[in-house]
Amino acid sequence: MSDTQIDIALTVNGEPVSERVDARKTLVDFLRDDLGLTGSHIGCEQGFCGACTVRVDGEIVRGCLMLAAQCDGATVETIEGLSDSGEIADLQKAFAERNALQCGYCTPGMITAAQDLLQRGGVPSRDEIREHLSGNYCRCTGYHAIVDAVEAVAEARAGGRK
């Protein structure tokens, strides 16, 4: 290990990971290139599109605005992990049924952000959903279907209550 090659040990999707990374490598590049977790996407590398949204220590972050080196000791969850744990199965089902994705490139980040909102509990209004997802760019859907899908899951999780 030097100051440009950093050893990190972290938990990714429940699995312990130890790697030596370039100091300059962003978290999303690390996930994609080093771990093969290509579900986190790169859309702008500038923090504007949200395609790289992942969870670090329970909170959603931009994978392009954190360095892998910063994740020593962290718990990272990506779309692959969230999928396999079943945590977002209802959101994924709703997105598919409502066709709330087209090309699918924004979808992992979008669903991860939506889950962050729904974890707060209650049934958010459509405006609250739009606001929470306002940092996640989708060029295909026009957002309406995404809002529908998230709203439907919020209602279902709240026991069908409107």
Add this chain to the structure above:
Amino acid sequence: MKPAPFAYKKARTLDEAMALLGGQPDARLLAGGQSLIAGLNMRLSAPSLLIDINGIAGLDGIALKDGKVEIAALTRYAAAERSDIIAKHAPLIARALPHIGHVAIRNRGTLGGSLAYADPAAELPACLLALDGEVEATGPKGKRSIKAVDFFKGLFETALRPDEILTALRLPAAGKDSRVGFAELARRHGDYAMVGLAASARAAGKGLADVRLAYFGVGATAVRAKKAEAALEKSDVEAAVAALDLDPPDDVQATGATKKHLAGVLLRRVAQQLMEAA
């Protein structure tokens, strides 16, 4: 684009961070990184060393001390949003926070980092100025306080010395007669504002005293509109608008003239917030 190569050091103590900072002229501190890393990713800057201060114990937290709200530098926006102290004693900050970026950005971005970065379109520097707050800078020779008015020197430029670290910000805690107002105009939710206004005042009878209007997005730093403040203290909103002596530069979103007009609109809206509460 990928960042140019740099070295990375995780500082465990403030002293270690300062030693690293002193040892390398083009080192940069890495706090929340939400602006810094975006810039690195575009190769807009290429520091030789990043000193990660996120692991330094005691550098985050919000406390009420001697009539002041003290926010340690590494406090993240999201933590501030959840803070009862902020909600109760720093209502201007509470109003500004939801306008800053998006949830994922606010989970990482820090209040200290925003002030040290000194983006002229950012909300927090204007809030600090409007509240007559101060920052605490820690250097090899110890700590010093710098008033907001003295802190923001120019475009992305502050009074921090190269070997100093911004360690906290302090704001006077809101009292019973404190009044605050906040409004900004951004093309899209979470964008940097075209124009924004953070304001504080003290209710005095039916009017306002100690009005402080701090605009952002209108120049190289957040700026006070002192003539308008004086007019507002006389409860004359239109005179305050007429007295706005801002000269915003053109940018890709709007001309300076448009920004100046919008500054007037915001003044009317914020004045109403200040007066309604009064």
Add this chain to the structure above:
Amino acid sequence: MKITEDSPPVLTVLDRPNSYIGRSVPRPNLQRLTQGRGQYVSDVSLPRMAHVAFLRSPHAHARIVKIAADKAKKAPGVIAVVTGAEVAKVMTPWVGVLTHLKGLKSAPQYPIAVDRACWQGEAVCAVVAKTRAQAEDACELVEVTYEELPVVADPETALDPKTPVIQPELGDNLCFERKLEVGEPDKAFASSDAVIETTFLFGRHTGVTTEPRAVVADWNEGEQRLTVYQGTQAPHMMQNLFAKHLDLAEQQVRVITKDVGGSFGIKVHTYADEMATVALSKLLKRPVKFVADRIESFVTDIHARDHRIKAKIGVNNDGTITAFEIDDLTGIGPYSVYPRTSGIEANQVVNLVGGPYTTPNYRAVARVVFQNKNVMCQYRAVGHPIAVAVTEGLVELAAAKIGMDPLELRRRNLLPDDNYPAQSAAGLKFEKLSHHETLAHLDALMNYAGLRAEQKKLRENGIYRGIGFASFIEVTNPSAAFYGVGGAKITSQDGATLKLDAQGHISVHTGVTEQGQGAEAVMAQVAATSFGVPLDRVRVVTGDTDNTPYGGGTWASRAAGIGGEAAWQAGKALRANVLAVAGSMLQTKPETLDIRNGVVVDAASGSERLTLAELARVAYFRPDTLPAGVQAELMATRHYVPRAYPFAFTNGVQASWLEVDVETGFVKLLKHWVVEDCGTIINPQLVDEQMRGGVVQGIGAALFEHCLYDERGQLLNGNMADYLVPMAMEMPDIECGHVVSPTADSELGAKGAGEAGTAGAPACVMNAINDALRPLGAQPLTDMPFTPEKILRALGKV
């Protein structure tokens, strides 16, 4: 005939038992994408793969005097530093012209600039390294000496004699010019009760696909074969072009397109950097990957819409529109884009203005000029957003002028629903449109009268809301008339191959591609219905030139209408083949049998005779038991191309309801409606979502998106902070309605639905803003995008 969710469809040939036509079934394979298990080109990694980064010209126009690459060649990880001259040795240049756009000219374009860079962002050198970061590091070490040349930025002066000519061998900066005059426009204007003239401006904007352009090229020296993984809309077109410019046989080239992170017309063109990547793979004999980053996307992905149109409408007090006139000027960058050319958008504008109306008098001039900016070419709804905004903007200005309700004015001029086939003044041929029915449907859907009342009431409280409309027509299902007749190797036909496997499932191999619009679902629904199996027994294969029939891919809203019909016909052919085998196995006439729900049944009674699995078992493993002379053909291919009409026009009408903050000039979108007619609807949900996504893309153009250049040809806002794309918070809910007029050109009757939303939305938003501001005496806004500043100027506030 009308199909809405509440009215059952009229029975047609499509209403086979277990029909999936008209049903909103979920798309296959979506969970792959929701789980992050798609495979986009940016995810592809191959053994020995290298990464390329391009050094790009910082100048809009400059001679490349010298490239010093010694330092870069020695940098860590660097495999090669390659100049334009070196790439030109293995790849020939191209010229983007079409013979049917008479007079259109352009200069040869090279994969990497050879001696001159003609726009800011044009690649001047390639660096191939082990990682992208190392390639970028080395780019910083390449020293290029430039001699700056005069920049042609403004289209208005591009043709002035004193303006330098960008491509000297062409003689001038005119790429293409078209003039059209129909009827007697001058006479019509002279005798009109009112003539309204204005100038419309359309801001240059771009696609900002969420996944930037990406390509992995893999030249296998041992096999002498090139495999290209590319996020493209047209794999076969690219196969042809790679082969042609590398001097290979098409057989030596395979193009694979898996998941694509958004296309919208951005990914149907030849990009110099992608061509260079392919050439580099051949040169270096190893896989080379190029993924554009967002910054280079902004200066290299095609731009579109940069048009200035002087326009005129004549109207009589009874509401008759007497004539339209336009003068279009557009700057398209230094080259016409290959192979579709950059003349098409202006050509479409000329074709489409006035298209929904009976107005017989029309004059149009369009000039397409070269300039030193990034290239422009076809982007979702090509020309339509411009033509619709001009036409519908004029129509609403005319309505305001004569004091007539804008819907009423349209009713008096739209082509009548009961008089088809019909033709527009510009000569477009319409098989069957439904302007009046869609308009009536919209009127009811949005509660127009109620909204007008609400608008009036709110105005009294100083709240300024506006309602804007746009009727439109849209080009879909293009025949060879679009490109083929002009000499481009862009096929308008498409094919589908259906194969019955040994378990009685079918696979559909189609030449159309999936860009997220749902082509796979449409193919599956059509094939399942046509052949007669449940949807879960159908697998669709797309995007592989080795494994799909030759086809055009996805563009001009063709996948469902053309690819779908091919799949429909292939399904019928395979059903006939299967029933022939079944007939011989069952000792009965095939005509008495059918395939329903995956089972061979007696057609009359519906009773089960044979499972497909059993039939396949016999055909594949015990063919010896079939009667002599019976050979099972369990694979069938059909192709289709529209022949009766050059294009299947669709139509519709949109409305926008919004509020303008007259103090700040900010616009809040409240609601948007679309009623469209795309013929037979295969999957209503997918049609609605095409509308919604398209509308928001059009709203982006109307309110936010603008590639801002300075007079030196420098893009000022080429990043996602400063170039504003529509985000969730500012977008409205969008309600959709449908009218169905199938095309008789195909059995399926489907027309395209991919671009109508984008075609009409900008016009609607413009008209709604002007409607909101009309009581304040504001100057009508005609300069997109409508920023707060422009609105404040119109209000006289700045």
